[in-house]
Amino acid sequence: MEPVSLYFHIPFCRSRCAYCDFTTAAGCDALIPAYLDALLSEIRGVKEAAGRLLPAHTVYFGGGTPSLIPLEGYNRLFEAIREAFELTVDAEITLEANPGTVDGDYLRGLRQAGFNRISFGMQSAWPEELALLGRRHSHLEVIRAVNQARTAGFEQVSLDLIYGLPGQGLDSWRFSVERALELNPDHLSLYSLTVEPGTPLAAWVGRGLLPEPDADQAARMYTWARARLARAGMAQYEISNWGRRLSRGKIALCRHNRHYWRREPYFGFGAGAHGFLEGWRVSNTPDTAAYIRRCGEQKRESLAFSPACETRLKLDARTEMEEVMFLGLRLTREGVSEARFLAQTGRELRQVYGREIDELVKWGMLTWKGRRLVLTARGQRLGNQVFLRFLHDQETTTRVPRLILYHSSGLITGVVQR
Numbered sequence: 001m002e003p004v005s006l007y008f009h010i011p012f013c014r015s016r017c018a019y020c021d022f023t024t025a026a027g028c029d030a031l032i033p034a035y036l037d038a039l040l041s042e043i044r045g046v047k048e049a050a051g052r053l054l055p056a057h058t059v060y061f062g063g064g065t066p067s068l069i070p071l072e073g074y075n076r077l078f079e080a081i082r083e084a085f086e087l088t089v090d091a092e093i094t095l096e097a098n099p100g101t102v103d104g105d106y107l108r109g110l111r112q113a114g115f116n117r118i119s120f121g122m123q124s125a126w127p128e129e130l131a132l133l134g135r136r137h138s139h140l141e142v143i144r145a146v147n148q149a150r151t152a153g154f155e156q157v158s159l160d161l162i163y164g165l166p167g168q169g170l171d172s173w174r175f176s177v178e179r180a181l182e183l184n185p186d187h188l189s190l191y192s193l194t195v196e197p198g199t200p201l202a203a204w205v206g207r208g209l210l211p212e213p214d215a216d217q218a219a220r221m222y223t224w225a226r227a228r229l230a231r232a233g234m235a236q237y238e239i240s241n242w243g244r245r246l247s248r249g250k251i252a253l254c255r256h257n258r259h260y261w262r263r264e265p266y267f268g269f270g271a272g273a274h275g276f277l278e279g280w281r282v283s284n285t286p287d288t289a290a291y292i293r294r295c296g297e298q299k300r301e302s303l304a305f306s307p308a309c310e311t312r313l314k315l316d317a318r319t320e321m322e323e324v325m326f327l328g329l330r331l332t333r334e335g336v337s338e339a340r341f342l343a344q345t346g347r348e349l350r351q352v353y354g355r356e357i358d359e360l361v362k363w364g365m366l367t368w369k370g371r372r373l374v375l376t377a378r379g380q381r382l383g384n385q386v387f388l389r390f391l392h393d394q395e396t397t398t399r400v401p402r403l404i405l406y407h408s409s410g411l412i413t414g415v416v417q418r
């Protein structure tokens with residue numbers, strides 16, 4: 001069996017950021033001990049269901065704020081992970097962290113527990129923008145956290161930035177990117193802000209207190225950043241992600257997220273976590289208390305279905321083909337190869353999507369690199385329009401406009417009718 005990936009969702013946050021609609025439990029730290037017990041039980045359930053050690057090559061703790069979990073909690077979790085999974089020798093083990101929540105001792109402890117990669121949510125270098133977003137840290141804390149992570153021996157340090165804020169100018173975006181580059185990150189993720197319904201940010205925009213984010217301005221920011229990061233020697237490998245160039249043509253990319261985009265199987269542990277196993281897309285209940293209760297009271301149904309499983313979707317052949325396209329094309333270097341399409345769907349790429357591909361190549365959105373199809377620079381800017389061309393309604397064969405939802409990590413969280 002090919003190695004799987006493991007995603008752990010840690011929903012706890014000190015407070016809720018103004019733009020956030022992720023599964024979070026702000027101000028619920030009292031639940032952390034019970035939540036850890038529930039995670040341990042969910043991991044052990046996999047061990048029982050599998051009946052053998054499953055190989056795993058990446059582990060990712062995302063959130064929420066995973067850096068709120070005490071070291072002792074991570075030591076217990078890794079003990080259980082190693083009893084249920086055989087981690088490959090070069091396994092990539094990532095923690096997402098908020099810069100204001102770590103210090104040197106904690107980072108050293110994380111390193112000893114097994115983490116080798118850390119991703120800090122920097123978001124902006126401007127105090128005003130951090131305040132607008134509801135972030136609790138300062139840029140000084142980002143600088144300190146990155147230095148402490150390097151001293152602690154992390155092999156990869158990644159930074160997240162957000163652009164396209166209401167009223168944000170190109171100059172302020174350039175300033176944040178330059179401050180990020182000064183920290184010599186191994187990896188950078190640049191995410192365009194989306195105003196999610198139900199968030200304080202959406203309410204401020206709705207009441208006219210803030211301007212609507214300007215999509216054209218965001219496109220200019222993205223285009224500028226692509227050129228700037230290329231000049232800085234960073235290699236883009238995904239629409240929103242760049243890695244430092246390593247020796248022998250390698251890139252310091254996030255192998256865990258690449259695993260999602262390649263559509264390879266992964267387990268999702270924790271409240272609201274998504275998984276992809278045995279052809280099923282599954283997700284756990286996002287309710288933290290319900291998650292704890294169900295993991296405590298119920299047994300795992302099968303390898304794919306956690307006791308906390310809330311949604312399960314068996315992918316049909318058409319959806320599988322769509323997914324191969326709109327996930328794989330996000331990988332700007334690798335794209336979708338004819339071989340991968342055939343291996344994952346049993347069909348020939350050109351037979352299924354020949355007309356769409358020819359059109360998109362003619363419009364300058366896609367290009368062939370040997371036998372791999374990749375997005376052009378124009379296609380990257382207009383990614384969702386390209387992806388929509390590969391979505392079908394199976395019964396009527398008419399194109400159905402649907403919205404592809406992504407978590408900030410790029411993880412697909414759903415495809416909905418619009």
Ligand code: SF4
Nearest residue numbers: 013016017020063064
């Ligand atoms: S953006 Fe991140 S840190 Fe802020 S509330 Fe959401 S999950 Fe927590």
